Amino acid sequence: MAASEEPPTYFYIGQHDSKRTAPVTGSQVSGAYNAGYDMITSPISNAAYRSKVKSLLSAYQTAVCDEECEDEESVPFPIVPSLTPEHTNLTPDDSISSLLAFTSQWIDLASPDPAVAHVSRQVFNQEIAYAAFCGVNNVVVPGPRHHGDVQLTQYARAISYALSIGPYLQIQILLPMSQEPKEGPPADPEHFFHQAREFFMTDADDESLPSSGHYESWDAWNLIRSVCKFHGRLSVGVSVPRQLPPMSLQSRWFSEPLRFIVFPDSSFIPNNKGYPVLSKASQEMITRYMRLKTPPWVLLQDVGSVQDDSPVAMSFSPSGSLAPTPAEAARSATKPKDTTDPTSHLRYLRHLQATQPQRSMVDRFAVGYQDYLQSPLQPLTDNLESITYEVFEKDPIKYEWYQRAVALALQDLHQQIQGKRPIVVAVVGAGRGPLVTRVLRASADTGVPVSAWAVEKNPNAYVLLQRHNLTNPLWNKSVTVVKTDMRAWQGPILPSGEVGKVDILVSELLGSFADNELSPECLDGVQHVLHPDHGINIPQSYTAHLTPLATPKIHQDLSFRSGDDRWELPYVVMLHQYDYLSLANLSPGMGGKADAEPIPDVQQAWEFSHPLSPAILAQAKLRQGGSAAGGSGGAVGGDGANEHNARFSRMRFKIQNRGVCHGLGGYFESVLYEARSGKQVELSTNPVTMDEKSKDMISWFPIIFPLKTPLHVPDNGEMDVSMWRQTDDRKVWFEWMVEVFHRVDGKRYRLGASELRSSWKNACLM
Template sequence: MATESDAGGFSLQGGFQENRPMFTLGYHDSKRETPLSELQYGYLLNQDFSVATTPITNSNFKSRVFKVVSDHLATLKANGEKGTSIATASRADPILLPLTPEDTSMFPSQAVNTYVAYTSPWIDLCSTDPVVANISRQVLNLEVNYASWCGVKSIIITGPGQDASKDGGNQGLAQYSRAIQEVLTIAPSISVLIHIPMYREPLVGAQNETLSSLNEQEASKADGGDIDIFTSWDSWNQIRSVCKYNPRLLVALKVPKVMAEKDLQNRWFCEPLHYLTLGPEVFQKNKAGYPSLTRNHQDMIFAYMRLKNAPWLLLCDVGPDVRHITDGKDEKPPLSEADFPSLAEASRPAFRVSTDSSVYCEYLRWLETQQAPFSVLETPILTNFQDWLQSPLQPLSDNLESATYEVFENDAIKYDQYELAIAEALKEWNELSLPTSKPGVIVMAVAGSGRGPIVTKAIQAAESTGSKVEVWALEKNPNAYVYLLRQNAQKWGGKVNVVKTDMREWKGPVVSESPETGPVYGKIDILISELLGSFGDNELSPECLDGIQHVLAKPHGISIPQSYTAHLSPIATPKLYADIYTRALTDATAFDTPWVVSLFQLDFVAQKVPGHPRFQEAWEFSHPIPDSTLDAVVARRSGGVVGGTGGSMAGAAGANDHNSRFCHLTFVARTRGVAHGLAGYFESTLYERKSGPNKGKKCEISIHPERIDEKSKDMVSWFPIFFPLKQPLYFPADTELEVSMWRQTDDTKVWYEWLVEAWTWVGPSARVKVASSDICSSRKIACLM
C-alpha cells in the first residue's frame, strides 16, 4: 500500500474491491471575477469536479463601493467627525445604488442553479467603524438578494474577521450574527455557508484588502498574543445561536496548515459541515514532488467522511486552471523544448516537482482509496439511522409490529450472548445438582417472547449442555402469539408451552388440574426476559420482572438478566438540537421526550479525569429482588401499611417506589463548549457464575461506548437514548458539569427528570454556578405500566 511519501502514481489497484466513503470535489478560484463558461464548467466536470463557485459581483462593483466609503470617510474627517464613533444617530450613512450590468456577470441561466455563489470577501461586517459595517451589510444584502433572484441554491459568506476575544470583537460578532440572520430572511430558500477557519492560525504573508483598510485606525489593528484555538468555534456558536440553529445555516470549514488537537476536531465534527476547504498552504510536497497531506490531515478527513452527510472537499486556488479555455478554444501556451526530454532524460525516474494542477485531484482520488472499508456497523441501513430521532418503545401499552421484531432479530450478537448465558446457567445448575421445580426437569420461561428468537436459543442451550428442560413462552401481543404457535408446530416440534398473557398476570406453569380443585400452579427455575431498553430500565423491565417474580422458585431461581446499569454523559449535538427545535414548533413535548437515536455526529464534552470518568453510572437494578421488598409492595397496594407510612410523593400508594432512582454525577469539561443534552447507555450482566473454577465469569451485553467491543462487539439491537435540554448550556473551560437525574413513578407510569448545572472554581475551596438548565421532565409522555 502506498504511503503519503511514495504516492507519486496514486495507484487505484484494489480501490474498488471494498466499499468506502466517496469524495466529492469542488472548485473555487478566489481571483475569478466572472462565472465559468459552459466549456470551462464542462472541463472541470471532466476533471472529476462536481461543483464550482462563482463570484456574484466583480472589480467594477468593488471599486464603486470603495469610492463611496472612501469619499464618505474623507467628508467625515474634513468635518471633524470620527468615523469610529458609536453615537451616530444624527449621521446619514451613504446608500449604495442597485447593481448594474457592469457590476456583475451573473445572470439567470440554465446552469446558474448548479453554481455555489461566493459573496465579496472584501466586506467587513465585524468592523467597529459604523460606516464600514453598514456598507458591508448593504453589499451582502444586495449580493444575496440578486443571487437568490438568479436561481442560486447556496451561497458561501466569508466568516467573521475577528472573534469576540479580540478588541471590539464582541460588537463585531454581534453585527455579523445579525447580518447572517437577515440574509436567511432575505433568501428563504437558499443554504447559507459560513466560510470559517478551524482555528485562527498566525497570519502569514499579505492579507486581502477589505473596506476596513480605508480606515487608518482599523487598518492599524494587528493580531497578537497567544493562540486560542477555540475562538473560531466560539464565533460560529454565537452566529448559529442568534440564528436559532437554522437548518439552512451550514459550515464551510477551512482546514488549517497545522492540524489542531483532537478536542477541536471532535468539536467541529458535530457541526453541520458542508465543505472542507483546502488551500495551497495545506498541501506539502512528497519526495516525488507531488502534493500530499500529513497523516494528521488524512485522519481528520477520513473521520469526517464517515458522516451520513459527508462534507465535500472544496479546492481553493489549487487544481485545474481554466483561464486558457475561452470562446470554445483551448489556448494552452505552445509547447517548449522542456516538454520534449531526451531519451536519456526520459529513462530517468521522474522525481521532480510536478506543475500539472490535475495532480491535486489525482492525489485526493488516491487518498479516497486509502480509507478503511465500511465496517459491519456501517451498512446503508444502519447508516440511515445515524442521528435519526425515534420515540422510545412502550411494549407494555403497545403491541409491536412484526417488522419491529424482525429488526431486532437481525442482531446475532445479542442472541448468541443470551444463548451463552442460558447455557452457563444450565451447566452450573447441573454441576451443583440443585433441586428443580419439576422432578428431573429444569423449568424455563421466556417472558415477552415476541416472535420467539430467545425461545430458540433456550432450546439450543439445553441441547448443547445435555439438560432436560421444560420451556414456557409468554407473550401478550395476540398477533405475535399466533406466530409463536406456528413456530412451535413447525420449528420447535411442539416442545414449547405457549401462553398468551401479560407476564405480570401469569400464575405459573400448570402442574395439575381437576374439576374439584381447579388448576394447580407450579414454579419456574430460570426466568428469561428481553425487556431492556436503551437506558436499561426505560421500557419498564423492573416493573415487569417484579410482576412475574412470584412464580420464580426459591431459593435457587435464576433471572436472566441478573442486573443492568444505566450510564450518562453530557454531549454536544447541534444536529439533534436543531431537529428537536423544529419539531417543538408543532409538538409541545419534543424537548420532554427521551429520544432513542443512533448517536454519531456528536462531541462528548466531558473528559476522562481521575475520579470523574467520561461515562458514569447512574443506577442499577438487580433481579430477583428481596422477598421483603415484594411483601412491602403487596402491603402498599392493599393499604396494609400501618402507621401512616403508606403513599408516595407522587400521590399514589407508593407500591412502585422501590423502583425509583436518583443520581447526582459530576463531569469535568477542560475546554469550553456547549451541552445540548445527555447521552444514555446501559450494560447488563445476563448471568454470572457463582461457584466452581469459573466463579465470577460473566455473560454480558453492553452499549457503553468504551466497553461495547469488549462485551458485545457489533451488537446493534439498542441505540443510545438522548435526554435533550430545552436551551443549549454554554460553559467556560475547566467547568464541572453536575447532572441530577430522577426515575419517578406514581404506580401507573414511569418518567424521568433531569437537570444540568455548570460550576467553575474561583478559589481553592469556592465554586460559583455559571449556567443551569431547567428541570426537564418526561412525565407528559411517561411509560405506562
C-alpha cells in the same frame, strides 16, 4: 447489509480559486466538469464593483476628515448603488446549480468602524439578494475578522438578516478549523480592514483580553448560529490546516452542520515522487467526516486553475476505480511525470475516494437511522408489529451472548440439583421466539435437558410462537406456549397438575436506558414464579449511564418541530453527529493530542438487580391498595407500591474545553449471568465499555434527554446532572436537570441551569 452491498462513498469535490475576482462563465463550468470536479466557486460581484464601492467609502472618509467639517454626524454614510451588468457576470442560466457563490471577501461586516461596517452590509445584502434572484442554491460567506465580541455580534446580526432575504438560499460560513491566538491583518491591500479609521481600530484592540486559542473559530460560529436561532438553512465550512488541531476540536466540528471542508494547497505535502498527498491524520479525518449522513463537500483551494472547456483529465468508473484517458496513457509512456499537473490534487482525492475503508457492521446497519429521533417503545401497552421484532433479531451479538449466559446457568443448576430433573426455563416476553431458540440450542450444546416455556401477551406473536412449535425442528413441539401478561402468569403446570416454579427466567425487556421499557416492573411482577432458593434471572442486573453531549443537529431538528412536549420526551437515536463534552483522557484546559481519540466520561446513574429481595416485594404488596399499614401514599402519587423502583442520581462532570450542552446521552450495561466460576456474560451500549463487552451489538441505540435551552459551559467548567426515575404506581417517567459551575479562587459559582424537564405527559404506562 452485507459488506458487498455497501453503497460506494462518493466525494463531491469543488474547485475554489480564492483570488478569482470575476464570476465564472458557462465555459469555465464545463471545463471544471471535464477536469473531474463536481462544482466550482464564483464570486458574485467583480473587481469593478469593488473599485466603485471603495471610491464611495474613500470619498466619505475624506469628507469627514476635512478640516472644514466640524460635525462628522452631518455627513451621511455613503449609499452603495445597485449592481449593474458591469459589476457582475452572474446570470440565472443552466450552469447556476453547479456554482458555489462567494460573497465579497474584501468587505468587513465586523469592522469597528461604523462607516466600513455600514457599507459592507449594503454590499453583502445586495449580493445575497442578487444570488437568490439568479437561483443560486448555496452562498459561502467568509468568516468575520476578530475585532472583539461587540463587532462579532454585528456580523452575526448581518447573517441573521441575510437568511430572510433569500427564502430558499443555503448560507455557509467559511472559518478556519483552528485559529492562532493572534490574527494578522489581511494580506490583500484592497480589503476593507485597511479602510477602517485608526481611531476605531485602536479602541477595539483590547490587549488585556485573554486569547481564545484553538477554539476561537468555533466560538465565532457558536455565536453566529445562536443569534440565528439554529436556522435550518445556515451551516458552516472549515478550512483545514496542514497540522490538524487536537482531536477534541476535530470532534467538535464533526458535531456541527458541516457543509464543506476546504483543503488549500498548503494542506498537502509532497510524497517521495513529488505528488501532493495528505497526512495520515487528515486522511482519517476525511474518512470520519464522509461517514456522516450528509457528508460534507470538499473544496480544493488554489491548487491550479481550470481552463475553459479543458480536455478530460480523468475518468471515474461506476465501480469507483480511476483510469487514465488514452491521451494520458500515451503521454505517460513517453514523457516524465509532471508533478505540476493542475489536477494532481483532484486525482489524489479521487484515489482516496476509491480506497475508503469498509464500514463497520454497526455503521452499515445504522445507515438511514443516523440522528433520527424515535420515541421509545412501550411493549406493555403496545403490541409490536412483526417488522419491529425482525429488526431486533438481526443483531449478531445479543442472542449469541444470551445463549452463552443460558448455557452457563444450565451447567451451574444442573450441578446444584444433581441432574434429578430437567431445568425449567421460561422466556417471558418471548416475542417471535428468538430467545426460545437460543435456550434450546444452549440445552443441546451443554447436554442439560430443559422444560421450555414461552410467555407472550401479544396475541399476534402468540400465533407465530405456536407455528414455530409445530414447524421448527429444533422446537419439535417441546415448548409450552402461554398467552398472558407475564405478571399474571401463575407458573408452569407440572405433570402432576400442580403449579411449579421456574428455575431460569429469561427476558429481553431492556430499553436504551436499561429500565425505560419497565423491565424492573415486569420482572418484579413475574418473580412469584421464580424458584425462591436457586432461581436465576437472565439478566441478573443492569445499570443506566449518562454523559453530557453537544448535539446541534438534533437540537435544530427539535427546534423546528411543533408541540411544547417535544422537549419533555427522551428519544432513542443512533447518535452520529455529536460531541462528548466531558472527557476522561484529557487534562483540564488541554486540547489533547491531535491523534488521541476522545474517551468520554460516562457515569453510572443507578442499578437494578433481580431477583429482588422478598422483603422489598412484601413491603410493596403491603402498600398496594392504600392500607393503613402501608403508609400514607407515595411521594409523587399513588400508594407507593412501586416506589422501590424510583431512583435519583446526581453526577458531576468536568468539562475541559468550553462548549454547549444540548442534552444528555444515555446508555446501559447489563450482567446477563455471572457463573459460579466467576465468568461473566455482559452486554453494553456504554461507549467506553461496549467494545470490550459486546462489540458490534446493534439491538439498542442510545437514548437522549434533550434540553430546550442549550447551556454554555466554559473551559475547565463543571456540569452537575440531576436525574430522577419517578413512579406513581400507574406509570413511570424521567426528570432531568443540568447545572453549570465554574471555580474561581477555590470557590464554586453557578453560571446557569436548565429547566427541570419531565416526561410525565409521555410516561410509560404500567
